[in-house]
Amino acid sequence: MIKKYIAVLACVLSLPIGHAVADEAPITLRFSHVVADDTPKGQGALMFQKLVQERLGGQVKVEVYPNSTLFGDADELQALQDGKVDLLAPSLAKFDQYTKQLQIFDLPFLFDDLEAVNRFQKRAKGRQLLRSMEDKGIVGLAYWHNGMKQMSANRALHAPADARGLSFRIQASGVLEAQFAQLGAKAVPMPFAEAFAALQSGKVQGTENTWSNLYSQKLNTVQPFITETNHGVLDYMLVTNSRTWYAIPHKTRTELEAIIDEVTFAVNHAAEQQNQADRQRIQSSGKTQLVPLSPEERQAWRTAMQPVWEQFTPEIGADIVKAAQIVNRKQSQ
Ligand code: LMR
Numbered sequence: 518m519i520k521k522y523i524a525v526l527a528c529v530l531s532l533p534i535g536h537a538v539a540d541e542a543p544i545t546l547r548f549s550h551v552v553a554d555d556t557p558k559g560q561g562a563l564m565f566q567k568l569v570q571e572r573l574g575g576q577v578k579v580e581v582y583p584n585s586t587l588f589g590d591a592d593e594l595q596a597l598q599d600g601k602v603d604l605l606a607p608s609l610a611k612f613d614q615y616t617k618q619l620q621i622f623d624l625p626f627l628f629d630d631l632e633a634v635n636r637f638q639k640r641a642k643g644r645q646l647l648r649s650m651e652d653k654g655i656v657g658l659a660y661w662h663n664g665m666k667q668m669s670a671n672r673a674l675h676a677p678a679d680a681r682g683l684s685f686r687i688q689a690s691g692v693l694e695a696q697f698a699q700l701g702a703k704a705v706p707m708p709f710a711e712a713f714a715a716l717q718s719g720k721v722q723g724t725e726n727t728w729s730n731l732y733s734q735k736l737n738t739v740q741p742f743i744t745e746t747n748h749g750v751l752d753y754m755l756v757t758n759s760r761t762w763y764a765i766p767h768k769t770r771t772e773l774e775a776i777i778d779e780v781t782f783a784v785n786h787a788a789e790q791q792n793q794a795d796r797q798r799i800q801s802s803g804k805t806q807l808v809p810l811s812p813e814e815r816q817a818w819r820t821a822m823q824p825v826w827e828q829f830t831p832e833i834g835a836d837i838v839k840a841a842q843i844v845n846r847k848q849s850q
Contacts, residue, residue: 623692670723
């Protein structure tokens with residue numbers, strides 16, 4: 518009897534247990550986000566899932582939960598830290614509890630266009646910000662574009678004073694709150710998933726978002742006017758939890774990073790196109806009037822929001838603000 522136990526034990530001990538488990542059980546990465554599948558981020562998540570399945574099938578499995586079905590804005594970052602989800606791509610506005618530096622992306626009228634944002638993200642200062650939350654266990658893997666934000670309301674906003682007295686749904690961000698305060702408007706932070714109902718019920722009368730987010734959440738159907746302000750950027754940081762990430766075997770992690778680079782390239786090239794297509798769809802619906810701004814009108818908005826820069830530059834860091842301003846000058850490339 519004892520001999521039999523010893524034989525079984527010897528057999529068990531000689532098995533490369535770690536390997537057997539690692540080989541057999543795929544690593545599951547749960548990717549949760551708050552937007553629809555047919556948006557730049559939604560498409561990026563699905564492409565990541567597909568490429569991982571093709572190249573690392575059997576080793577890594579990606580589960581995608583769109584539209585706040587697993588976690589929403591209010592709890593997704595906590596869930597990431599608690600290891601309840603492995604990948605998120607929150608808008609850069611949503612990290613201000615974790616680092617003040619990323620508020621750079623919310624400063625109104627800082628970046629001329631998405632090209633300028635792209636240049637900033639690729640340069641040293643921009644890349645450095647991917648590591649700005651490592652002390653909180655959050656690792657930035659890539660920047661993904663959505664696009665430039667437009668301002669919508671139940672009345673046409675031509676001049677900054679037109680926003681006075683209205684309530685706007687915003688992403689929870691100190692800079693965005695200050696931006697609307699500067700216009701004499703009220704900012705109401707709320708999760709993305711609640712924006713449609715709040716606009717429909719009249720709890721808020723306006724909002725700001727990209728064409729693809731406005732269209733995919735049908736926000737345009739409850740907003741009679743959208744002013745083409747292009748006043749700020751709504752981009753994402755693909756993030757993971759450092760414990761989860763560094764527990765993945767090095768070789769697999771390197772392959773995942775290569776896939777992420779490929780997906781990032783695709784998302785960042787397709788985002789602007791998607792936004793322009795959705796702008797066109799909103800316009801063609803005939804239900805929402807698009808309000809263009811002349812260069813002089815746009816300058817008036819820009820000037821009205823300058824105090825927000827002064828308020829937030831000290832906490833963001835003057836060096837970061839300067840590095841971002843430089844990218845607008847195309848000739849400096
Ligand atoms: C929003 O809350 O408006 C956006 O951040 C949603 C998103 O993830 O694009």
